[in-house]
Amino acid sequence: xxxxxxxxxxxxxxxxxxxxxxxxxxxxxxxxxxxxxxxxxxxxxxxxxxxxxxxxxxxxxxxxxxxxxxxxxxxxxxxxxxxxxxxxxxxxxxxxxxxxxxxxxxxxxxxxxxxxxxxxxxxxxxxxxxxxxxxxxxxxxxxxxxxxxxxxxxxxxxxxxxxxxxxxxxxxxxxxxxxxxxxxxxxxxxxxxxxxxxxxxxxxxxxxxxxxxxxxxxxxxxxxxxxxxxxxxxxxxxxxxxxxxxxxxxxxxxxxxxxxxxxxxxxxxxxxxxxxxxxxxxxxxxxxxxxxxxxxxxxxxxxxxxxxxxxxxxxxxxxxxxxxxxxxxxxxxxxxxxxxxxxxxxxxxxxxxxxxxxxxxxxxxxxxxxxxxxxxxxxxxxxxxxxxxxxxxxxxxxxxxxxxxxxxxxxxxxxxxxxxxxxxxxxxxxxxxxxxxxxxxxxxxxxxxxxxxxxxxxxxxxxxxxxxxxxxxxxxxxxxxxxxxxxxxxxxxxxxxxxxxxxxxxxxxxxxxxxxxxxxxxxxxxxxxxxxxxxxxxxxx
Numbered sequence: 237x238x239x240x241x242x243x244x245x246x247x248x249x250x251x252x253x254x255x256x257x258x259x260x261x262x263x264x265x266x267x268x269x270x271x272x273x274x275x276x277x278x279x280x281x282x283x284x285x286x287x288x289x290x291x292x293x294x295x296x297x298x299x300x301x302x303x304x305x306x307x308x309x310x311x312x313x314x315x316x317x318x319x320x321x322x323x324x325x326x327x328x329x330x331x332x333x334x335x336x337x338x339x340x341x342x343x344x345x346x347x348x349x350x351x352x353x354x355x356x357x358x359x360x361x362x363x364x365x366x367x368x369x370x371x372x373x374x375x376x377x378x379x380x381x382x383x384x385x386x387x388x389x390x391x392x393x394x395x396x397x398x399x400x401x402x403x404x405x406x407x408x409x410x411x412x413x414x415x416x417x418x419x420x421x422x423x424x425x426x427x428x429x430x431x432x433x434x435x436x437x438x439x440x441x442x443x444x445x446x447x448x449x450x451x452x453x454x455x456x457x458x459x460x461x462x463x464x465x466x467x468x469x470x471x472x473x474x475x476x477x478x479x480x481x482x483x484x485x486x487x488x489x490x491x492x493x494x495x496x497x498x499x500x501x502x503x504x505x506x507x508x509x510x511x512x513x514x515x516x517x518x519x520x521x522x523x524x525x526x527x528x529x530x531x532x533x534x535x536x537x538x539x540x541x542x543x544x545x546x547x548x549x550x551x552x553x554x555x556x557x558x559x560x561x562x563x564x565x566x567x568x569x570x571x572x573x574x575x576x577x578x579x580x581x582x583x584x585x586x587x588x589x590x591x592x593x594x595x596x597x598x599x600x601x602x603x604x605x606x607x608x609x610x611x612x613x614x615x616x617x618x619x620x621x622x623x624x625x626x627x628x629x630x631x632x633x634x635x636x637x638x639x640x641x642x643x644x645x646x647x648x649x650x651x652x653x654x655x656x657x658x659x660x661x662x663x664x665x666x667x668x669x670x671x672x673x674x675x676x677x678x679x680x681x682x683x684x685x686x687x688x689x690x691x692x693x694x695x696x697x698x699x700x701x702x703x704x705x706x707x708x709x710x711x712x713x714x715x716x717x718x719x720x721x722x723x724x725x726x727x728x729x730x731x732x733x734x735x736x737x738x739x740x741x742x743x744x745x746x747x748x749x750x751x752x753x754x755x756x757x758x759x760x761x762x763x764x765x766x767x768x769x770x771x772x773x774x775x776x777x
Contacts, residue, residue: 242337244393245344247386249728250351250379255370255598261356262598265370268360269596272455273298277307279458281316281478284323285471288316296455299367299604300594300640306364309454312479317446317487320475324418324444325493327472332414332442336396340389343440345467347385350378354463361456362428363595367604367641370595372558373428375726377456380429383729384747388437391749395756407763412756414442416522417495419755420488421474422481422509423457424500425450425606426561430529432460433746434498435474441755443495445474448484452606485509492519496755499528500563503661503690503739506530527754529734529741531661532563532692534724535714537570537684537707539698540674544575546721547697548582554695554723555667556590556645559605563740564693564717564725568658569669570680576671580630587631587645594640604640605664611641614664617657621648626655627668653683661690681710692736693717693724716743 253261279296280287293308312320331339350358355378362368362377395412402408421435435447449457461476477484488494489512497513499506506528513524536554538547554566571579593600605611615635621627632646648668650658657668672680694715696707704720711718716736717727727734733748735741744751 244340244390245386247383247390247730249730250382252379253355253374255374262370264356265359268356269363272306272360272364273304273596276305277455277458279307279309279454279478281310281312281320282461282476283316283320283472284327284475285465290316294451296365298364298594298640299606300596300642302608302640306455309451309458309478312477312484314483314487316477317479317484320446320477321418321488321491321493323472323475324446327470328414328418328444331439331444331470331473334442336392336442339440339442340392342464342468343385343389343436346436346464346469347382349463349467350385351382354459358428358456358459358463361459365455366425366428366453367595367606368558369600369603370598377428380427380729381432381460384429384433385436387730387747388433388440388752391752392440395749395753400760405765407765409761411759411761412441413759414438415495415525415755415757417493417520417524418491419443419445419496419498420494421445421447421498422501423447423449423453425453426558426563427500428453428456428460430500430746431457434500436464437746437752438496438498438755439469439473441752443755444472446484446488447474447476448481449476449478451478454478481505485512489513490516490519492521494520494524495522496525497527499526499530501528501530503530506741522757525754527742527744527751529563529692529736529746530739531690532565532736532740533568533659533661533688533690534564534566534693534695535568535570535684535688536566536695536697536724537680537711538572538575538579539677539696539700539703539707540572540574541700541703542575542697543699544578544582547575548579548586550695550697550721550723551579551583551667552586552590552645554725556587556602556665557725559602559643560665560667561606561610561663562725564727564734565663566695566724567662567667568688569667570684571669571671572674572677573671574674583647584631587647590645592642592644602645602665604642606641608637608641610663611635611637611643614643614662614666617662617664617666618643618646618648621657624655626651627657632665654687659688681707685711685714689739690736691715691738692740693719695719695722695724697721713737716740716745
C-alpha cells in the first residue's frame, strides 16, 4: 500500500562521452568490440521471461564485413507468436495494478544499468551489428535510450498528476488506465534507442507488449531485453519475438485483444499494417491506437544570406552521419545560384577528407550501410543519376559490396526540382541538390512544399531574421521538427520532441508526454459526496 506521494528523480540528459584517444571510455569500448568480434551470441526468443530456442536460425553479421558472423538469432514461428500474445495478456492484470512508482523504478534502474554498467557492451553491439561509428553509437544506444527512460518516467508522473477540478460536494478524478489488450511494438534497425523506447513507453503506462525487433539490429536489441530483465521487469510484460514481420502481423492483427501498435519503419509497411487493422476493425474489443513514425525526406534550404561555413557543416553532418540512414537525414538541398560556387567548393573539399571504412577504425566518419537490399537500392539511385539527362553525380558515387556494404558520400545535382532523388526516400549517404535563381526564392518555397510526400525534418540557413520569420510561416507543414541554422538531425529527448506528419507518421512526438498519453485509456470518475434524495428541480415549483 502506498501512503505517500513520491517525487520522481528529476530527469537529465545523459552526458555524451567523446571517446578521445587514451580516454577510459575508448579503452572500454575497444575491449568490448574485441570480445564481440571474437564471440558468437545465440539470441533466443523471450516469452514470459523465458528464453526459447526455436532452431529456425539466421546469421547476425557485420555490415562492414558480411562474412563475419556475430551470432545466430532464433526466429519465432506461429507457436511462439501466439504464446507471446498469451503471455502478454496473462501478465496484464498484475502489471497494470502494480503501483506506478514501482513500474517507474524498473525503468529508472534500466537507465542506470545502461549508463553505468553496460554502455560499452550496448554501444559495441550497435557499432558491429548496425554499422555505427563510436560517436553515433554513443548518442544513440547509450544517451538517447537512457534519456527516453528517464524522461518518460517523469512524463508519466506529470500525466498522472493532471487531474480535474471538483466543485463543492463532488470528488472528481481522472484515472489513466492502460489500453485493454496488448500493444505491438515493431522496431527499426537504425536506432537502438528507438528499439528500446517503442516497447518500454507503452509498458511504462501499464500495458503489456509483444516486441518484434529488426533482424538487422537484433544483437543490441537482445542486450536491451536482457538489461530490462536484470532491472526487474516481470516476465510477460515485454515479450521479445524476432521473426518474419508478415507472419507476426497476420497473427497479431486478427487477435481481438490487439489494442495498439507502436511503429517505426517504412511508410509502405506502416500503411499495409494500418490496412490490416482496418480490415479487422470489427474483431477488436476496442479501436486500436496506431502510433507510427515512418519515412522522411529531410531538407536544408539555404537563403542567400546564409553563412557558407555553417551551411556546409550542417549539410555534411546532416546528410552523411550514419550513412544517411536516419529518417531525419538531409537528403535534399536547395541552394541559391549566388551561393552555390562557394558551397560546392567547400563540399568537394570537405567530402574528399572523409574516410570510409569499418566501425572498428575510429578514424572513419562513414561506415557501411545496413545490408545488401539497402545497398542495391542506393546503387540504383546513383546509377540512374549517372545515366540521366536530368541529373549529374558531381561528388562521390563510389560503392562496393564485395566485403562490406560501402557507399561513399555522394552528391547529385538535379536539373529539375521533381527529379526522383529530390522526392523519394533513399536512406543512404546520397544528397541531391537543386539550384534556384535568387529572384525565384518565393517560388522555390512552393516547390519545396510540394515535392515530397514527407514532412519529418527540415532546416533553413539564413542570417536575415525577416527571412527566417517568413520561412517559419511558409514552411509550417513541411516538417514536424524544424531547425534554424542547424542540421535537421539529432533531436534530443526532453528538448526537441520528435515526429512528423503527412506521410512521415502520426506525429505523436517521441520523447514527450504526447507520446505516453497515447498509451492510456482515461476514465473519468465522479463521486457525489451527499447525493440528492428527490428528483425534482427548483424550476419545477
